[in-house]
Amino acid sequence: MTSSYDPQSSLPTVLVVDDELRSREALSRVLNQEFSVLLADSAAQARELLEQHAVAVILCDQRMPGIQGIEFLKEARERWPDVVRIVLSGYTDSEDIIAGINHAGIYQYLLKPWLPEHLLTTVRNAVESRSLQNHMQRLDVELRAGTPVLRRRSQQTLDKVRDAFDFSRIVRAPGGPLDALCELAARVARFDLSVLLLGESGTGKELLARAIHYASPRASNAFVMENCAALPDSLLESELFGHKRGAFTGAHQDHVGLIQRAHGGTLFLDEIGDTSPAFQVKLLRVLQEGELRPVGATTPVRVDVRVIAATHRDLEEEVRNGRFRSDLYYRLASVPLALPPLRERSGDLVPIANKLLADASQELDLPDLRFAADALGSLLGYPWPGNIRELRNEIYRAAALSDGAEIGARAFSWRVLQGQARSALAGAAPASSPGGTLQEQLDAIEASILRESLLRHRWNKTHTARELGLSRVGLRQKLRRFGLEESQ
Template sequence: MTSPFDSQSDLPMILVVDDELRSRESLRRVLDQEFQVLLAESAGQARELLEQHVVAVILCDQRMPHVSGIEFLKEVRERWPGVVRIVLSGYTDSEDIIAGVNQAGIYQYLLKPWLPENLLNTVRNAVESQSLQNHMQRLDLELRAGTPALRRRSRETLERVRDTFDFSRIVRSPGGPLDAVCELAARVARYDLSVLLLGESGTGKELLARAIHYASPRASNAFVMENCAALPDTLLESELFGHKRGAFTGAHQDHIGLFQRANGGTLLLDEIGDTSPAFQVKLLRVLQEGELRPVGASSTVRVDVRVIAATHRDLEQDVATGRFRSDLYYRLSTVSLGLPPLRERTADLMPIAKKLLDDARLELDLPNLHFADDALASLIGYPWPGNIRELRNEIYRAAALSEGSQIGAHSFSWRVMQGQGRNTNDIRLSPPTGTLQEQLDAIEATILKESLLRHRWNKTHAARELGLSRVGLRQKLRRLGLEEAR
């Protein structure tokens, strides 16, 4: 049997199981950029490959002849439990999803048609999950020996993690709006109070929640999170509270919920504002009484969990309209912390962008990469509706597409590249002083630059958009002094 990393390429091995040739080839083309890819058209062929290779992740189609993807992955779970299992399906049958979670222990359920970047991110995370799981199993075996040296290593590991998520490591400019947020979070972290994090998606609520956990007396216990908007009520209740075997169709074994897994630690309930009133009643009972009843169980289970909730919604408004229960809101919001969007933290933009570029340089092995001036202009001029998450995606994308050691504005997506031209929009709102012709020239220059930016300085396309000939566009650029503006 070969190792999970081939001696020639040292890349993780992915097994794709799909009875459709076109689907297999599409998956291979996307995945073989970063992984070794094995292809199987049937469960039988996949078994043979699993016996010959140590596979990191398996992607299996749900609807296949003779045996379904869930049935096959259930067998994989029993025979090769270390393989991370992902289901691909064009159907959203809830019974299939429940069966996949309970019987096959699937890592993720991806719907067709999938997006290449989403697929790559899912597989990257699955490979990392397997690597971390293997590492934790080795640590667990070592720690059972109980030697002083291993206990010291455990303490040192915890200290490194606490240092990684220390409030001082949250990137921001001195004196910025996040200083007050982090100061208050650090003060309440050591007390067992519920915390409600408010802010738009991508503003860093999860990072702040982790900082609170690792600054608290619960730091040595688990930090667990769940996105409440990602699951319907029935699955969310099962995921958080657990269920007993036979509680519903597809529940073939007991399932321990996240509240129990986080016992003694912290549970982050992300997007709590998107839960239904019916679920809110059940959650309130757990928070008030400190005990839960798994679905289908006859007795309750005591839990000791600090809950941090997060949402992008205006919960006070939702309470006023009856969409969110007031008693649950007051239970969750002992301390409320609001994270401002990136567009209101202009001084923080450059430190965050440089930190993300440092991360990209390290992960993509591009040690000499840096921003060009026009790239910085685009970053500053763009309003970042997706906040830090969008900024990270754009910087990693630009790093991957850049040629040479510079990231130029043309490496960003079209919408961000317009950021470079946004500052010049002020010309239209507040025309420059001077003669009428000078003011008209300034406005015309702005329009020309924006069009060229949209078309990545392709003058043929820009001229077509503006209704000019290519020669006419060049003449205008020369007259306005924009020939070298790029």
């Protein structure tokens, strides 16, 4: 019998136990590539090697003279529990497999003939599993010894998170409509009341929900969120309430639902208005009774959560139309807070845009990014139907595509430029500006048409002149006449 074991080696050690010489040699040739290998032709010899060496993995044949592989691995599990156990067999006896899983705690059951790469992958994973297990055990010891330090660090981390999600961190202009909203939300946060956040998608409802949580007495516990519109009823129920193993096809193990994970903390249910009446009944029971029953469970589980819900729908209208239960609505809407869309708080747009540009500069590793004057003008002239989410996407896109540190209007998408041009054209119409002579009003309209065409073609004068039926010289004269420069 030969062995590749080297006592000075730092490689993990694998013990191969097989009564057939050729099988041991074949296994050794493959495993020698990455591991130190010990060879044993019987369970007795394997015991001796385990007592003398630090073994990471046992690879044992099932059918051997005397003690069988499963019996030996069961003994190894009791005496050397940290060693990962793998069975190698040419038979598919279900009783052997079940015994291996239940009694010997085997990691894997490999069938002969094995493939070298599959064998190596299995042993690699087994070694990694043992390493992670040992690491977790060391961490557990360190955690017990360092509880005071960890408690202090935990409090410091919580303080940092609270500061990051403080109401003052919600970017807005002083004196804007969000000031009163944030003041009201801060007062509500101290009390265990359900909050319903209303507003269009992308207005910052999740950010406000987090601010409420971290300003509340529940801040040290979990903030858990779920988008109710993203899942069908059956999956949403399983995700929120959890399920027991075998409750339905594919439920291979117990699953703790998000509501239980939020125990003691806050559960944020986004797009609650998109749920079905059947699901609303089940959620209402949880809120009323303070308990839930996981799918497939026979006994209820007590839960203590604060619920913050959000929707872009008009829930009062949904209640009137019978699409949302009135009792659930009143349970959720103890304190309704409505976030205005970005187009109704234009004063907030510039500080929000500057904050998003700073974030993009850091995340994309593009230092010193800044807006040109015409860029801010374009942003202010667009209505932003997608609100802050759309603004963020537009700014990150412009930052990625911009050639220099200064981002001009041309870096924005045609959708934004077109929206700005329409706004400028509407603002220059005679109906909006009744003052001035006929010529002055015609000049204003002509200037707006020129600017719209320039924005559409991203200040390409050749394309603009062709569209308007002008020569390049004629276009330049008109631009000088109306003071239309690219920097505007």
